Amino acid sequence: MTETGNLERLRTYRKTYVAMLVSSILSLIASLVLSYDAIKLAANPSGKLSCDVNAVVSCGKVARSWQSHLLGFPNAFLGLMTEPVVIAVAVAGLGLVVFPRWFLRAAHVVYTAGLLFAFWLLSQSFFVIKAFCPWCLLVTVSTITVFSTMTRINIMENTWNLSPERHEKLVLLLNRGWGRVSYTFIYCFLALVILLRYGKYFLP
Numbered sequence: 001m002t003e004t005g006n007l008e009r010l011r012t013y014r015k016t017y018v019a020m021l022v023s024s025i026l027s028l029i030a031s032l033v034l035s036y037d038a039i040k041l042a043a044n045p046s047g048k049l050s051c052d053v054n055a056v057v058s059c060g061k062v063a064r065s066w067q068s069h070l071l072g073f074p075n076a077f078l079g080l081m082t083e084p085v086v087i088a089v090a091v092a093g094l095g096l097v098v099f100p101r102w103f104l105r106a107a108h109v110v111y112t113a114g115l116l117f118a119f120w121l122l123s124q125s126f127f128v129i130k131a132f133c134p135w136c137l138l139v140t141v142s143t144i145t146v147f148s149t150m151t152r153i154n155i156m157e158n159t160w161n162l163s164p165e166r167h168e169k170l171v172l173l174l175n176r177g178w179g180r181v182s183y184t185f186i187y188c189f190l191a192l193v194i195l196l197r198y199g200k201y202f203l204p
Helices: 003-011 014-043 059-063 076-094 101-129 134-157 164-175 178-202
Strands: none
Touching (some): 014 076, 014 134, 059 134, 134 164
């Protein structure tokens, strides 16, 4: 493919990279807030956080759980380490940088692990800790969005060396908007579950 053709192809990903950039910035903001709250709780374990509305809608209750310190430090610190990398990738993508396949694969694998971790934490919040953290939910939603954008780019670039037939089918599905349908369904499902479980605690 000619250099002009490559640039035109990369320009088609701009909206995808914008979504990646916005989502990673929101996740970084949430990680900053959660990290600050973790430091506050370390200084005063019995202290109250700004989003401690009641016994159920409580960032403090989630932050005090062992699940929030799975690796020996607040999970939010992971966001401080990883989200700036995603922001840099998104900015580079908007600048029409061509990433090598090994890099796109590695990013996809790492963010898949991040998505699974986010879903695990959300399930622990729902069924074990039995408390709702709005900032944690923002991280989860942002992680879903970033994962979706990375998946789209990996499929379009065929970084996993899919067969021509399978690659063509997946590209056709993406071009028809089924990617947006998939993550919109996940957002709606999460919103419905949260409303059913916690709606009475934060709705008038």
